[in-house]
Amino acid sequence: MTATGASAPPAAPDYGIDAPGVIRNLVIAAVAGLAVYGTSRAGLWSGALGPVRISGMGLSVGIGCAFMACWMLYDSKVGKLKERDRLLDRIPWRGDEAVLDVGCGRGLLLIGAARRAGSGRATGLDLWQAEDLTGNSPQATLENARREGVDSRVTVATGDMRKMPFPDASFDVVLSNVAIHNVYEAEGRRATMKEIARVLKPGGRVVIHDIRHVTAYASDLAGFGLRDVERRGSKLLRGLLFVLTFGSLRPDILTARKPTS
Secondary structure: OOOOOOOOOOOOOOOOOEOHHHHHHHHHHHHHHHHHHHHHHOOOOOOEEOOEEOHHHHHHHHHHHHHHHHHHHHHHHHHHHHHHHHHHOOOOOOOOOEEEEEOOOOOHHHHHHHHHHOOOEEEEEEOOOOOOEOOOOHHHHHHHHHHOOOHHHEEEEEOOOOOOOOOOOOEEEEEEEOOHHHOOOHHHHHHHHHHHHHHEEEEEEEEEEEOOOHHHHHHHHHHOOOEEEEEOOOHHHHHHHHHHOOOOOOOEEEEEEOOOO
8 A cells, every 4th residue: 555545556567578698699799899890980990800891890780789689679678569469459359269379478478368368268388498588487477467467367387389288179269479489490390380280179260470480380380281371471571670680580470270170
């Protein structure tokens, strides 16, 4: 209680910083690149290594890495909250769905789905790797669910997305947000698509947002019997990030449906 007798407002959910190690490395590279350029411009050295002038390269690297680090921080704190609604809008919700969030992290998509599902339930699956998200743990996810008022309808499980601990045809909706690319082997990602198809109920829907490999996901889901497999991301954003990251990031959204027979 406050001094006036009013209750304190509930704490806001904290969905963490994505890929903190990547952001750290980008900041280090940005500082190093700008230092190379700045010290050269100040006349402290020639700005060249042998016949190669690197001071201009340092400026380009510094600005590019600084931009990417700032963009990733913005996306972690602001952008992904907006993206959550855009992803969930891809589902024609009834309000009683059983939902699975594959690689749920601290529950961003999971909790948003629980709010959409109404009388349904949302289950999050993760291995809780700290390198993927700051403070990544089941307790953090459940605390965010409590703060958003859906803790009675949210469950978390620890498990590998390549071999999910759920029976066949368990879920009406399967979601995943920037998680499956963390499986580094192509066969592992293909196994994940097979598991998604397995645990999805007939008539169920899939929405996957990821930063690479989406073309392969689409091919695999179609091969495992899903229909209406479509890529729905922004071509402009995909092209821009492809150029800025030298082909590393190719974000896209994939939707699909499991046939009823």
